[in-house]
Amino acid sequence: xEHSDQPYxxxxxxxxxxxxxxxxxxxxxxxxxxxxxxxxxxLGLIWQDWxxxxxxxxxxxxxxxxxxxxxxxxxxxxxxxEKSFLKNSIxxxxxxxxxxxxxxxxxxGTYTTFMEYLW
Amino acid sequence: MDLPILIFKIYNSxxxxxxxxxxxxxxxxEAWGGGTSPFAAGYGKLMMWFFLMSDALSFTGFLAAYGFFxxxxxxxxxxxxxxxxxxxxxxGHQPLxxxxxxxxxxxxxxxxxxxxxxxxxxxxxxxxxxxxxxTIIGGLIFVGSQAWEWYHFIHGTELGAFELGIGxxxxxxxxxxTQGIIGRWTDESKQVLLLPWRETAGDLTSPYITxxxxxxxxALANGQAVYGANMTHNEYGHPLFADFFFFITGFxxxxxxxxxxxxxxxFVNVLMGTYEKRGHYEMVEKVGLYxxxxxxxxxxxxxxxxxx
Numbered sequence: 001x002e003h004s005d006q007p008y009x010x011x012x013x014x015x016x017x018x019x020x021x022x023x024x025x026x027x028x029x030x031x032x033x034x035x036x037x038x039x040x041x042x043l044g045l046i047w048q049d050w051x052x053x054x055x056x057x058x059x060x061x062x063x064x065x066x067x068x069x070x071x072x073x074x075x076x077x078x079x080x081x082e083k084s085f086l087k088n089s090i091x092x093x094x095x096x097x098x099x100x101x102x103x104x105x106x107x108x109g110t111y112t113t114f115m116e117y118l119w
Numbered sequence: 120m121d122l123p124i125l126i127f128k129i130y131n132s133x134x135x136x137x138x139x140x141x142x143x144x145x146x147x148x149e150a151w152g153g154g155t156s157p158f159a160a161g162y163g164k165l166m167m168w169f170f171l172m173s174d175a176l177s178f179t180g181f182l183a184a185y186g187f188f189x190x191x192x193x194x195x196x197x198x199x200x201x202x203x204x205x206x207x208x209x210x211g212h213q214p215l216x217x218x219x220x221x222x223x224x225x226x227x228x229x230x231x232x233x234x235x236x237x238x239x240x241x242x243x244x245x246x247x248x249x250x251x252x253x254t255i256i257g258g259l260i261f262v263g264s265q266a267w268e269w270y271h272f273i274h275g276t277e278l279g280a281f282e283l284g285i286g287x288x289x290x291x292x293x294x295x296x297t298q299g300i301i302g303r304w305t306d307e308s309k310q311v312l313l314l315p316w317r318e319t320a321g322d323l324t325s326p327y328i329t330x331x332x333x334x335x336x337x338a339l340a341n342g343q344a345v346y347g348a349n350m351t352h353n354e355y356g357h358p359l360f361a362d363f364f365f366f367i368t369g370f371x372x373x374x375x376x377x378x379x380x381x382x383x384x385x386f387v388n389v390l391m392g393t394y395e396k397r398g399h400y401e402m403v404e405k406v407g408l409y410x411x412x413x414x415x416x417x418x419x420x421x422x423x424x425x426x427x
Contacts, residue, residue, distance in 0.1 A: 007399075008161070009156075011398060011399035011401065012404070014237075014239075014241050014400070015241070019237060030230045033226055034223070037219070040426060041215065044215060045215070061427055065418055067147075068413055069418060072229070072414065072415050072418070073415065077319045077408055077412075082158075082159070083158055085158055085160040086159070086160060086165070086168070089168075090169075097176055099183045101180060115148050118263070
């Protein structure tokens with residue numbers, strides 16, 4: 001793939017010191033993700049015994065999942081530290097299309113009541 | 120947040136006048152003047168990101184469809200914590216514990232993958248080999264676990280369920296057809312059959328309506344016992360539940376498997392020293408992006424399918 005004599009322009013070469021910082025960030029993120037997942041699973045097991053209303057539980061799950069997704073995409077996939085143009089090219093179309101899809105399903109999804117045997 | 124402040128931030132980040140996040144500051148003219156990538160990233164990495172965005176939209180579509188039908192049939196579909204209650208080699212009722220373990224393993228493999236990427240950025244071949252090896256192992260364990268879940272789902276429980284035949288039952292004044300309705304037993308004695316309608320419709324804490332005694336005998340004569348899940352009926356209830364389970368976890372499992380295959384190919388390349396010769400480990404980074412995407416999708420599938 002390399003046809004020129006010049007070194008690859010976009011190669012990410014880090015020093016040992018930068019590497020240490022990066023590794024510490026990686027492990028910190030891991031503990032954060034583990035904590036959030038444990039809270040989710042724990043909540044899923046005990047919400048009935050503790051009498052928490054289910055819609056609160058559901059909202060908590062969704063919010064925690066979005067938080068996990070943010071951490072994975074921003075730090076593990078490095079998107080936060082990429083150039084703004086790349087970041088926005090990925091995030092903005094995805095968010096717009098996903099929101100549009102969800103809106104369509106909620107707004108237009110009333111026809112199934114007219115179809116009785118929808119196995 | 121104040122609207123004026125928001126507009127100010129957006130304007131500045133577009134014009135790149137002040138660095139509002141931790142990104143590189145490159146003069147716009149230089150970036151778009153030609154001869155360099157305006158994204159400050161190689162072609163392969165960019166295309167991987169675009170592919171991941173399109174794949175993310177596919178999965179969003181699947182999960183939206185799942186959410187829609189789940190909401191529509193909320194009173195009839197089983198809840199995941201009552202279906203996925205088994206741990207390999209153990210008897211009893213361990214709701215969602217195995218799935219939680221699978222999630223932990225996949226997140227762990229994501230961590231080892233990003234450590235491999237980081238090692239590549241320091242041209243540390245030995246560390247790349249070590250971390251990629253553990254990533255592949257984690258991926259294989261996950262695929263194996265998912266296969267076990269499928270096997271167990273298809274095999275069914277010892278108790279099984281009962282599919283009612285043609286007939287009617289009156290629930291709160293409404294006459295419902297019973298053909299194809301799956302009733303579940305409350306315990307091994309098989310004296311009480313739970314029907315998928317609740318005493319108070321729509322109330323998720325209201326008890327299910329039961330069939331006992333003579334009404335039960337009549338229903339038993341008419342229907343058939345059903346164990347496990349297949350293409351035509353399943354013991355968990357509405358066939359659509361099983362359809363979505365196989366479809367979504369199947370698509371995700373395929374992505375995990377293909378990710379393991381790609382990881383293995385890159386692993387062999389690392390062992391052979393291809394990237395040392397090339398001078399950079401960007402291929403490890405690209406395949407790492409794919410692996411993180413796989414983990415991300417699982418986070419969403421886990422939440423929407425098993426937890427909610």
